[in-house]
Amino acid sequence: METQQQFQVIVANESHLSFAQIICDEMASSAKARGTGIAKRSPEYIQQKMREGKAVIAFNQDGIWAGFCYIETWSHGEYVANSGLIVSPNFRKGGLAKAIKKKIFELSRQTYPEAKIFGLTTGLAVMKINSDLGYEPVTYSELTQDEAFWAGCKSCVNYDILMSKERKNCLCTAMLYDPKDHYEPEETKEFFEEKKSVFERMLRIKQWKLLKPFFKEDKDTNSGSGGGGAAKLKSFFHFFNF
Numbered sequence: 118m119e120t121q122q123q124f125q126v127i128v129a130n131e132s133h134l135s136f137a138q139i140i141c142d143e144m145a146s147s148a149k150a151r152g153t154g155i156a157k158r159s160p161e162y163i164q165q166k167m168r169e170g171k172a173v174i175a176f177n178q179d180g181i182w183a184g185f186c187y188i189e190t191w192s193h194g195e196y197v198a199n200s201g202l203i204v205s206p207n208f209r210k211g212g213l214a215k216a217i218k219k220k221i222f223e224l225s226r227q228t229y230p231e232a233k234i235f236g237l238t239t240g241l242a243v244m245k246i247n248s249d250l251g252y253e254p255v256t257y258s259e260l261t262q263d264e265a266f267w268a269g270c271k272s273c274v275n276y277d278i279l280m281s282k283e284r285k286n287c288l289c290t291a292m293l294y295d296p297k298d299h300y301e302p303e304e305t306k307e308f309f310e311e312k313k314s315v316f317e318r319m320l321r322i323k324q325w326k327l328l329k330p331f332f333k334e335d336k337d338t339n340s341g342s343g344g345g346g347a348a349k350l351k352s353f354f355h356f357f358n359f
């Protein structure tokens with residue numbers, strides 16, 4: 118019988134620099150497997166986050182790397198993003214992503230108590246985890262408008278879609294926790310549970326609606342494969358506007 122895995126989820130430091138490459142590789146191969154885009158990060162960037170104490174790393178009981186996430190700050194610290202969440206495929210579906218996100222959320226709140234914390238995701242699992250922490254879905258206009266943040270999307274395969282929507286929408290759903298104006302985690306959690314199946318459908322519809330013009334364009338121009346073609350709670354649907 119399989120035993121429950123025990124994980125160590127800690128703030129990363131200099132002693133973890135050698136794990137940067139495996140983390141980057143897993144981020145890239147997971148995105149490829151899912152067929153989704155990501156803002157690509159180099160091992161050097163991941164190492165910088167470790168040195169600055171702005172990352173969380175997880176290991177299993179045998180010391181094998183299991184997961185990672187890091188903090189980025191934007192608009193002079195007004196916003197914090199918890200980005201690059203990755204759990205090694207061997208350790209998925211055991212609550213590890215939830216534990217990592219909780220730890221990085223606590224670290225963000227301690228280090229930047231005034232900052233709005235946000236994340237972008239294409240996945241229902243992360244929407245669920247964020248909802249448990251008190252995040253709510255928002256429009257892109259409620260995120261940082263810092264050019265450097267949006268420049269990070271350039272390495273994502275869906276960047277053309279983001280730009281065609283004038284940076285107002287893309288395949289990712291935006292979620293935010295505002296320390297000065299937020300619902301209680303119990304409320305956002307309950308809201309997610311109530312609307313889960315609607316969220317799931319909306320993610321699919323969004324993907325279909327946003328990708329369709331690009332597939333059509335490819336077909337019309339016979340341009341071949343590859344390329345970049347690839348509320349608040351009160352008003353539920355406004356962040357899905359196309």
Ligand SMILES: CC(C)(COP(=O)(O)OP(=O)(O)OC[C@H]1O[C@@H](n2cnc3c(N)ncnc32)[C@H](O)[C@@H]1OP(=O)(O)O)[C@@H](O)C(=O)NCCC(=O)NCCS
Binds near residue numbers: 211242
């Ligand atoms: C997404 C990812 C981080 C989830 O990691 P994980 O450790 O398996 O997640 P957890 O076990 O903590 O699951 C958290 C919750 O999401 C649910 N969940 C997990 N995977 C899911 C999926 N594919 N679809 C829907 N729900 C899912 C779990 O049931 C759990 O809900 P519960 O609290 O009701 O039990 C992991 O699959 C991964 O690294 N994927 C590739 C990278 C990625 O997508 N990163 C996110 C970028 S925003």
